Amino acid sequence: MPLQRVRFVEDVPEVFRASLQDIRREQEVPSEFPPEVTAAAVQAAHRNAQNVVLPRLDRTGIEFVTVDPPDSMDLDQALHIERAGDGFTVYYAIADVAAYVQAGDPIDTEARRRGETLYAPDRRTPLHPPELSEGAASLLPDQIRPALLWTVTLDASGEITGVTCERALVKSRAKLNYAGVQQDLDAGTASESLQLLREVGKLREQCELGRGGVNLPIPDQQVVTSDGGWGLQFRAPLPVEGWNAQISLLTGMAAAQLMMKGKIGILRTLPESHDDLRRKLGNTAKALGIDWPADVSYAEFIHGLDPATPAHAAMLAACTVLFRGAGYTAFDGSVPDKPQHAAMKGEYAHVTAPLRRLVDRWTGEICVALSAGTDVPDWVRESMDEIPKIMDDADRRAHAYERSIVSMVEAGLVADRLGATFDGVITDVDDKDPGRGIVVLTEPAIEGRVTGPALPLGRQVRVKLVEADITQRTVAFELL
Incomplete structure (x- = not known):
């Protein structure tokens, strides 16, 4: 389920500091990594820098770039897009965490305990030690890195025509941020690859709408301080954030195709929403003054919302309930009975964020093996059934953590208006x-x-x- 996040534009207002500490205690959010985990991460980074068994496939000639928030250092993904006749070839490099983390080692054990990276306005609680997640394993610019390289071919309409996933060496040329890329695109000065990101992103949005799929452009709630006080604003995502997200979704759907064909994998699944949910969201739309005709579907309604409009931003935040009930389904030898992700309107898997989400290390290994026609590693098969429960528990903790923070800020927004x-x-x-x-x-x-x-x-x-x-x-x- 997408998460609604609160960000403090400047320092944390004093009124929230004690409450944030209380939330972390209540939710048992881990603080520092145990010394043995940090030591193992330092050793793994040093070992791989000195004597790593690197992939034989060298794709450092592809001009990859990363596109993330400006303060991000845990760079999971790097992309490059080219034209291929009437269609496109999307190269998507994903950080190869398994090159540094071995099953059963201290880093792996701690990662299974955490499940995923947790976010709060004043700090980030990472899945892996920063020596790896922000250093040796991150796709930082001008560094040669082992990666899982996805090559996805598309036709002129943006539909998938082929996919491979293989280990390779890659080298990012630049660490870009959304605002800068959007500015370059608007000015017409962006590279050809980034111009194709816009073109492919728009095509994939049309494919999504055609399927009846939904991808929520969740606005951030930003706490802005001024004149000794503070207020709450919604920050609408830039268009490039949506196009970039479409590349991740595209890769997740391509991965699911590989898994379904190979009859082994871990899918992200979501049941269809019920009528009561449509009624509740319809009432929320009414409260916000947004028209939602009875004959307009979820997908059409959500695609028509503008996150730059405050009421629409609030509606998009409310629509995160559509993703409630999402989970993970592991299978080996036969495909699951209900494999679809209702919001995607198709099969889907998480594979593009292994630095921040545990399951992606397993799904990445499965896809590399299936693409090459080799056996899935024993450590993956032996632990596959554990991963859905670990991730479900981690998701619940993440949602409870971030929901508590949103509730704290909303209470603060009206705390001085009792009786109003x-x-x-x-x-x-x-x-x-x-x-x-x-x-x-x-x-x-x-x-x-x-x-x-x-x-x-x-x-x-x-x-x-x-x-x-x-x-x-x-x-x-x-x-x-």
């Missing part, structure tokens, strides 16, 4: 107690618990703020 009244819409009512439910405010676009006699589901209401506790991260209203 607000307009909103009742978006959900407790099945067992019709006097309890959820209200979404029109302004500010936050939600909270609400009580009152026979709450009118889906109706515009006036409510009074009766609780806004930053420490407890709660917001509550009474129906007027």
Whole structure:
């Protein structure tokens, strides 16, 4: 499920500092790596720098670049795109974590305990020690690195026509950021590969819409301080962020094709959403003043939202519930009964973020073997069944962690307005107690618990703020 993140543009406001520490204690977020894990990472980085068994395939001649937020150092992916007749060839290099981490070693054991990188406004809790994730294994510029190289061919409409995944040496030419790439694209000064990123990204967005698929451009909530106070703003993703995401999604779908054909793999799966969810989201849209006709599908509605518009940004954040229930399905010898990811409208796998997500190390190894027609490594097969549970647990922790942070900030946004009244819409009512439910405010676009006699589901209401506790991260209203 996509995560809604809060970012502090400047320093953390004093009012939130103690609460962030409380959240980390409650969620048992790990702090430093154990000494033996750090020592193993240093040793692995040194060993590979001195005497690594490097891939024989040399693809350092491909002019890869990375495109990430400007402060990112854990660079999982590097890309290069070329025209191929009427179609395209997408080269996508993914950090080869297995070149540094061995099954059962201290780094692997700690990574299985963590599951994935955790994000908070004031810090990042990485999956792997920074000696690897921000150093030896990261696809940093001007460094020769072992990688899993995906070569995906597309036709003129952007549909997949072929895929291979193989170990290779690669070399990124530049560490680019989204804002800079977008500026170059808008000015017409971007490289041909980046211009093709825009072209292929748009084609893949059309393919997605044609399938009825959904990829949420989740806006960040940014806490902005000024004149001794602070406020909350949504930061809309740049178009290039969506096009870049489409390359990752493309690779995940290509990986799933390999796995389904080879009858072994770990898929990311999601059941279809239910009618109650459509009703709740429809009520949220009403609260935000957004028209959602009954004959318009989820995909059409979401593709029509503009994350640069505050109400639409709030709606996109609410739509993350569409991804609730996502999980991982491991299989070996036969394909699963329900392999699809409902939001993707097709089979899909996580393979493009091994520095930040544990499962990608397993899926990458499977795809390399399937592409080469060789046996999947024993360590992968022997531990495949464990990975879905590890990842499901890690996902739950990540969602609880980031949801707590969002709730903290939303409580802080109205903490000085106890007794004030607000307009909103009742978006959900407790099945067992019709006097309890959820209200979404029109302004500010936050939600909270609400009580009152026979709450009118889906109706515009006036409510009074009766609780806004930053420490407890709660917001509550009474129906007027």
